[in-house]
Amino acid sequence: MADVLWTAEEIAAATGGQVAGDFSAAGVSIDSRTVEPGDLFVALAGVRDGHEFVAQTAQKGAAGALVSQAVETPAVVVADTFKALEALGVAARERAPQARRGAVTGSVGKTSVTRAVEAGLRRAGKAHASVKSYNNHIGVPLTLARMPRDTQRAVFEVGMNHSGEITPLSKFIRPHAVAITTVGPVHLENFAEGEIGVAKAKAEIFDGLEPGGVAVLNADNQWFDLLKGEAEKAGAVVRDFGRDAAYARLVDFVVEGQGATVVAELDGQPLSFPIRQTGVHWGPNSLCVLLMLEALGVDRPTALAALADFAPIEGRGAELEIALKGGAFTLVDESYNANPVSMQAALATLGARKVAGRKIVALTDMLELGPDSPRFHAELSQAIEKAGIDLVFCAGPLMMSLWKALPQERRGGYADAAPALAQQIVEAMQPGDVVMVKGSNGSRAGAIAAALSALGLREQV
Template sequence: MPDALWTAEEIARATGGKVAGDFAVSGVSIDTRTVEPGDLFVPLVGARDGHDFVLQAVANGAAGVLAAKPVDAPAVMVADTFKALEALGVAARERAPRCKRGAVTGSVGKTSVTRAIEAGLRLAGKAHASVKSYNNHIGVPLTLARMPRDTERAVFEVGMNHAGEIVPLSGFVQPHAVAITTVGPVHIENFPDGEAGVARAKAEIFAGLRPGGVAVLNADNHWFEFLKGEAEKAGATVWSFGFSPDCTAQLVSFSSDLPGECRDPDDRAASAQDGSEPRHSPGKSVVKAVIRGEPVEFSLLQTGVHWGPNSLCVLLMLEALDVPRETALAALATFAPIEGRGAEKTIRIPGGTFTLVDESYNANPISMRAALKTLGARAVSGRRVVALTDMLELGEDSDRFHAELAAPIAEANVDVVFVAGVHMKSLWEALPPTRRGGYAEVTEKLMATLADAIRPGDVVMVKGSNGSKAGRLAQALAALDLGEQG
């Protein structure tokens, strides 16, 4: 395999293991459900012992195994597969010494920002990045281990829900540039001192920063001065983004042409004649900024108001990773919303269509307010409808955080609210009766009520924490599509 990601000998050298059957691999996997032909399968030991699934991995196409127990397959034998995976990640980093690496963390937006940075890196050359949200103690070394030796630039998402988790991950990546999108009340039930603890945990990203590295920080966040101080202690050069003229990248304005019925009168006329639904134009936004004193204007396929500052964070990170400005802007212009993070679908139902805004991947007080503000900014022909599930890991103030969503819901002129979860009961009680659409203690029991209430012309936003099954509501609404039903 001339373009092998790893040979058995290379794996053995990196991990201190012993070759038991020669092989070469083109990828690395820890899950038999996602094993692709040519992969190295790494059986980790957790609630289940991954060694029990080696035969399945081989049947699915795994070319070799990194094993700590005898297996009936070509393998590199090691004492501990998790430690070996970490060592393989370090070896991948060290064999690509010219690769510029970036790392992204933050209470909100880190996955979308990471993906947008990745889009710029791929347009600029040979790039590598985290997939999905592989941002923890397993995901980061796994992403490193998958990095090809000729990678020129890479970006890694780094997450946490407890103090001390980011330090080793930053050490694995040893980034040349890092970004903290923002700090807010997320995972605060795990921090006795609340947001202050979250801010300190996010600042751990500076621990592995390469000498002379860049820290890209949100100047509009109230933890900016603290984070700036921590970054400078680590020897970083701080680049900031936000509304202040003092920022490296100043946001001047953000205006959106939100998705809706096509305004083209010819298209409307054609639709009226043939009975079809008018086309729905994709949402676009225009950002006006001043970067290092230079006025810059560019377009996005994102319509969420948070993409104003997020886009500047992306541009500064790409600059720090030696991506030309024009390449970065070209990537942003074509970067579409991610499934579960603002992606939209037009759903056909009897009598017309409604728009599903899928924000179901995760939620916290900051992202909830941003999503509601975006919903309120768009023109609608029908109603603004929201279906919300519990925001998790908010600690003893959880009910208050949920109840306080009543204000941004009112400001967004939301017509009907559906909620599910024990904490969302606090929001339900804070809503006026005219806005109450339905409540259920568990998400599954809200599905039928929500589906029955949808009307043609509605714009329906679904949002909640992944653990509270907001995605189930989005799936149930998408399943209403008459076109998908055949």
């Protein structure tokens, strides 16, 4: 088995539970489908009660379980498994006092920035980080509970849909450095105050900041002054980034093939470095990453080397060449999620790109935008025109607002739901075209990206 993460006695001591069969665990899992040999399986209540799967996880090699009722496998028995998971996370943090911890939130880009920070931390030593987008009331304690005791640095992604959700997560992490990538009109239907409510909710990330910690903030965002004020109230040292920044100022962003060069001034000194990204949002994002790595004790050469190697991740700008008769088209997969801020950035990025054929977008509904949702969708037509997009394919009832706002010559096709749109798109593709797919998870933009890949391969055969 891999290195021991938790013994049964340690789990019991952290959670106030009782050992029912001795064991040692190398990992922690809450999903019976992905349990690995040696894991501790935490039986949480959900759509199905996790206790129903304890025996199954034992058959898959789980070392033991964290349960609130008697089971036939080695276990630690507690009163409440969710509270026990939280307690295990706190215990993991407290037994690794040497670990410098960072936390990243924001309306756009938090996962990509977290992954890039992680890349730098791993180059610098023993590191730990969130997996996937484990950024909520379960994901953050779980990520903490998985943190090895010899961790030197760690970074956590923190998300929210409502006010009051980030504060407890920040207090769990107790970060030494935090970043707010940007604030925009996201989850507006849950905020009576509108976008300022979103900004205040993001500012909750400062509530758990260690004394003298660093707050990395986007100087170009309209809520910068509000966020800076809240950070300073919390005793943070503010480091800003962006074109309007005083500390990490973006001077230029030059796209070159499959990457770009970032030209900046960092603390008054000129700095130019390459990255494996073409999205215009990666100009400021790369500076955000550098400042977070600096705050977590990673030296500049190591941080720049990590950025130079960090490639776009699936659903967030990854590219794929798809064969067609007579050539190929390029799929840009931005399907992981969407809101007005990220949609504008993605359209601007495609607009700035040099292509052999046409620039095409396939867009699905942006969700959770409240009563102004039709306007947010219709206004995308302005960004599409500015970017010089040739054809637009739309799917979903909200995207009908954009479809109606488009001139006839830009209308590629419309469908009520995302899966029905893929065939229309692939039939329109010509060699040299670039098609970007973007939309919210709930509107199934990912289904278009997946179907385009499969249809393209079928065409090749």
